[in-house]
Amino acid sequence: MAHYRASDSKREQFRRYLEKSGVLDAITSVLVTLYEETDKPDNALDFIKIQLGAAVPDPADIEALHLELADLQQKFNLLMEENKELRNKLMQYETSPDHEAAE
Template sequence: MAHYHRPPDSKREQFRRYLEKGGVIDSLTSVLVNLYEQQEKPTNALEFVKQHLGAVADSSDTDSLEQELADLRQKCAQLTEENQELRAKLRHYEPEHDNGA
């Protein structure tokens, strides 16, 4: 059996600050509190944590992505409309081709 040696307290403290600075502690705490508050506990707690930890997102990232999505949808609608207008103009200027010719 392998023995675990505790790192010096200064290394542990540095690592704790690193996790806090990166938002890891807050994210883990949020997910674990969510699990604790579940009326019916999931059968697989690890799977619950994996799913909900992935769902924790930075709200500024979410807002930015939602804005980008809205902009792209608007641009797509504009391009679709322009495409339809150009096709109509093209049909107007090009004579119909007979299938038998």
């Protein structure tokens, strides 16, 4: 009988731990969302993983995102360089003697 009570105590501690850390709320929320879905997904486990943010993305999607990131980084660097050049030109015009004489 003592083993039974120890087991209940551990279960209760674990339940409190899950409740305190927000796990129970997160799981309940995901299950409610699944319940309220009008068109139930074919794979409920994948739905739950996606809702919890634990779904593993497709390797092809990851590669496409890496390529897009590299392309955008290159464009960003070019635009930053262009911005720097235009600022330098602007500074030249603002401080040029011709500009001051015209005022």
